[in-house]
Each structure stands twice: as structure tokens, then as C-alpha cells.
Amino acid sequence: MKKVTAFAPATVANVSCGFDILGFAIDDLGDKVTVELKEQEGLTVKQIEGDGGKLPLEADKNTCTVAIKAMLDALGIQKGIAVSLEKGLPLGSGMGSSAASAAAALVAANELLGKPFEKNDLVPFAMEAERMACGAAHADNVAPSILGGFVLIRGYDPLDVVKLPVPKGLYCTLIHPHLELKTADSRSVLRQQISLKASTVQSGNIAGLIAGLYESDYGLISRSLKDVIAEPSRALLIPGFYELREAVMEVGALGSGISGSGPTIFILAQGKETALKAGHESKKVFEKIGLEVDVYVSEVNDRGSYISDNQ
Amino acid sequence: MKKVTAFAPATVANVSCGFDILGFAIDDLGDKVTVELKEQEGLTVKQIEGDGGKLPLEADKNTCTVAIKAMLDALGIQKGIAVSLEKGLPLGSGMGSSAASAAAALVAANELLGKPFEKNDLVPFAMEAERMACGAAHADNVAPSILGGFVLIRGYDPLDVVKLPVPKGLYCTLIHPHLELKTADSRSVLRQQISLKASTVQSGNIAGLIAGLYESDYGLISRSLKDVIAEPSRALLIPGFYELREAVMEVGALGSGISGSGPTIFILAQGKETALKAGHESKKVFEKIGLEVDVYVSEVNDRGSYISDNQ
Secondary structure (H helix, E strand, O other), X not given: OOEEEEEEEEEEEEEOOEEEEEEEEEEEEEXXXXXXXOOOOEEEEEEEEOOOOOOOOOOOOOHHHHHHHHHHHHHOOOXXXXXXXXXXXXXXXXXXXXXXXXXHHHHHHHHHOOOOOOHHHHHHHHHHHHHHHHOOOOOOOHHHHHHOOEEEEEEEOOEEEEEEOOOOOEEEEEEEEOOOOOHHHHHHOOOOEEEHHHHHHHHHHHHHXXXXXXXXXXXXXXXXXXXXXXXXXXXXXXXXXXXXHHHHHHOXXXXXXXXXXXXXXXXXXXXXXXXXXXXXXXXHHHHHOOOOEEEEEEEEOOOOOEEEEEO | OOEEEEEEEEEEEEEOOEEEEEEEEEEEEXXXXXXXXXXXXXXXXXXXXXXXXXXXXXXXXXXXXXXXXXXXHHHOOOOXXXXXXXXXXXXXXXXXXXXXHHHHHHHHHHHHOOOOOOXXXXXXXXXXXXXXXXXXXXXXXXXXXXXXXXXXXXXXXXXXXXXXXXXXXXXXXXXXXXXOOOHHHXXXXXXXXXXXXXXXXXXXXHHHHHHHHHHOOHHHHHHHOOOOOOHXXXXXXXXXXXXXXXXXXXXXXXXXXXXXXXXXXXXXXXXXXXXXXXXXXXXXXXXXXXXOEEEEEEEEOOOXXXXXXXO
């Protein structure tokens, strides 16, 4: 029977001043999902690799199958599809792990079914998987994982997804400290009331960041990469956060922030060399405080999810 | 003696979701300032026309001379300069009246002195005039009045002014109801604490608006032109505000909002015809509630202040 494999990249959401509205995709690092038609109707999870046995095999609890189900529902059809998931992303790290699985599953299943949808149209289906996995149908990981590049979620009512340009040579360094941080804790520390002043500063910075991306103005991007709303509370949950920032700015990074709801930290840099240096310096910071980290360096991915095998 | 005249346009600040950070300039409507060298050192206001006798002639209280003084201080020189101001803008209307006077004075004086500064450099001097006139050195009127087009004030520390592109055919209709509204009142109704949710919505909208300007995406501009922070409080001070919005959206406008701190309302539209229709419909709304209005229709001005006479 026909069999399609798709790859979907890791993503950084809550990009600093783009809290809750902006995400971007990473190269190379991500999840692979293979879908194959099967005789019997219904969705099944055939196997999962690389998750340490932590992810559910039940079709109504797995992000891959929940996403595909939303797609089939929209088409008003039933199909027999078996899903195999190869996790390349650590779970609960703030790198958009659940989103990548859903994105890869959708892109693969869409191909399997003869491309009834454009990539853009897949976003709402992936959001259903996020609703199941995280309790909120947010789009700031799934949209960049599917579409690639920087993606703005202007609003949800109705869903308004805007793909933004990626300046050439923009690199991201991800620092994943081996540290458990529950999304619920990251959520609970957020202040629900903020000052008008802080909101205005945040608006200025997100506006500057968007303009910087369009202009490929690295100076403006750097000056704009400041989050005065979520970061001041959340950074306290991540030891070494501010020491890392100081160290990477010293070697020429554009800025740093919490990826998603952490504990992963993203660093943006112009050029691979600076991104590598930033990774090196970050590792030293965490060594000092006795925390192991994984370091990933990648260009910002403008491609998003893609078919990696089609038999 | 040498004599230079400059024109500076009216401006719309607090552009909807761009509260406190975004402004744009209007064509045709504005102030004219003539500066001439005089033998005796010091700045004087020679005459003011069109203000109904309301503006001060004292050099330390007039925005033209205060702005020029800031420029001379930066150059570390003293000069004898006489200023004549021809007001084309109504005072206290929310169209950047004080800003236009300062902008025209600076552009004229800069020319008179042999252009020691680029236009960009004049913004901080005009901000000093705003500090004197309004109590706050805000830049969201003076920067677009000098530079033209849409101008983002990313931040003030340090001052970060970003000129944005203007989509071809973007028109503005200004509705100036004959209604006194004190800036202090407009300020006092603003809530100083806002919800995280509102702040996030505002961020999404300003990000969408900036992207829309770069993409000349009128749909995105329209969907983004929403202010959930200042407008809900301030609109209550302007009778007919929401009726006007309904009427102009019906004839195809992109959006509407309070210009500056009001009472003027701005409407953005694609093409002159829609802008004229919006003006017509607005007039009808205010006629119903018995308020006279002035209506101005103009393309968004990408030119800013300019020398109109140089002898």
C-alpha cells in the first residue's frame, strides 16, 4: 500500500516581544511521521520511536492521529491510516515537540490523500492536536512548523496567519538545559494584569521586530528582541538565563529569549560563526552552574514541513 | 537677509493598535513657517497667522522657537532668527498641530543654516517643543511630520525611529468634529493596568499592521486596524464614534480610529473614491447628532516637511 513520510521541524514560539503571536522554524531538528493506507477504516498508531515510551499509542491521545482526524473530518471522509512516528525532538522542552509531530502527520497524510489541502489550510487541523496535547489550540508552533520561517498569528477570531520574510543568514542557537519545567508552572507565573507602559513598550518592540525582518535590518532586530511581559516572570524559573544573555551578547548575538514556555533558550545571531560561538559560551555558563545542556545550531528554516519519502 | 519657508503636514498619531508608537502624515493640510536671519542674536516670533490669537509670541513658549533653540544648542551656536508662523491646522484637534509648527520651523531653520542636519536628526529637537507644549517629549507626531509616511517609534531609550513603507493609493479621511476635548481628559480616561490578553491582542494587531504596510496587503491592514487598549475608553468622549465606524466600513473603508488624543477621527481607505465616500458618510453621522465637522481627504503623505520657498 501507498506510504508517505514527512519531516516537520522544531519551532520557537513566544519569540521574545512576540509572546503568544510569533514563532519560527529550525532546520534539521524535528520529527518524522510515516503514514500508510490500511485496509480497515480508522486511525492507528503503529509505532513510536525516540520518545522513551512516553507518548500514547491511543489514536485519540496522539497528536499525529488527532490532527489527521481533524483533517478527515473537514473532508467528511473516513480512511484507514496507520501512523509511525520517529521523534527527533525532546518532549516538553519548549521546542514545539507536539506541534512537529502533528505537522509532519498532516503534511504526510495530505500527500497520501492526493493533496486536497494547501499547506496553509493544514494549520487549523494541527491546532486541534495542540488543543488535545496542551489544553489550548494555539498556532504559534504548528504554523511555523508547517509553513517554515517566521510566522505571525495576528489573531484567532478568525485565524489569521501571516508568513514573514527571513533575513538571509539568520541563525538560531537552541540551548536545552536538562531541567524539567512544567508548562503549567510557566503559565502560572505570568502576571494577568500588566501596565499600559509595559504593553506599549512590547508593541513598539514587536513592531520593530517585524520591520527588521522585512528590512533585513539586524540592528533593528536586535534592539527589538526584548520581552518586558512574560520573560521577567519566566526567566526566574531558568537558572543561568541572564548570565547566558550577557555571555552571548558579548560574542555578538542579536538577542536571546525563552523558547515556548521553556526551559529551552533560543539565541538569534547573524551568521553561523556567531551562532556557534553563542552556543559555546552558553555551554560554559551552564557548566558553571552544574547543568547539562544540549546545543543545536541551525539556520532559521524557511521551508517548514516537507515530504522526505514517498513510495 | 536670507529667508526660508517650510511646510510641515498634519499627522495622525496613536494609529489604532499603534497607540503611542505609530504615526503617519497627511498631504496638503499643515503649517508653514518662515525663518529669516536677523542682525541681533536671539530667537523671536515675528508674527502668527491663523491661530485666532491663541498661540504665544514669547520665544520660550512657542513650539517653533523652542525647537529651533534645541537645534542651535546642539550645534553650540547662537543666531539671530525671526520666525513667522502661518497655521493651517486647527489647535488641539488631534492632528498634530504643535508638531507641525515645530517640524516646519526646524526644516526651514536647518536650510537657513546650510543643512547641518539630516531630516532624521531633527526629530529630537522637535520633541523638545512637544515637551514644552504637551508636557511629554513624544515623537509620534513630530517624526511623521518631518519624515512623512508611516513612522514607528520603536522606543525612546534610545530614540529609535523607523520609517515604514506606504502602500500606493492609501488614503486618509480626517473628520474633525467641532468639539473641545482636552488632552488631559483623554489621558485621564486611559486605564493604567490592562489584561495580558488585551496586550497580546494589541501586539498581534500592530505586528499585522506593520506586515500589511510592507506587503501592501489591504486586507491585512484592515483586519489589524483595531485598538483594544486606548479606544474603548477614549471613544466614549467622542459622540458618534462607533456610528461613524459602522457607516464608513459599510462603504469599504479599511478602518477608523481616534487621531492622536482626539476629537479628530481618522479613516483609512484604499483609493480616493472610498475615502471621499467615507467622508460623506461621516458627515451624515455627525449631522444627525447635531455636530458640525470638517472633512479632509488626502493621500498618506510620504514626503513629510519640505522647503516651499527659499530666497
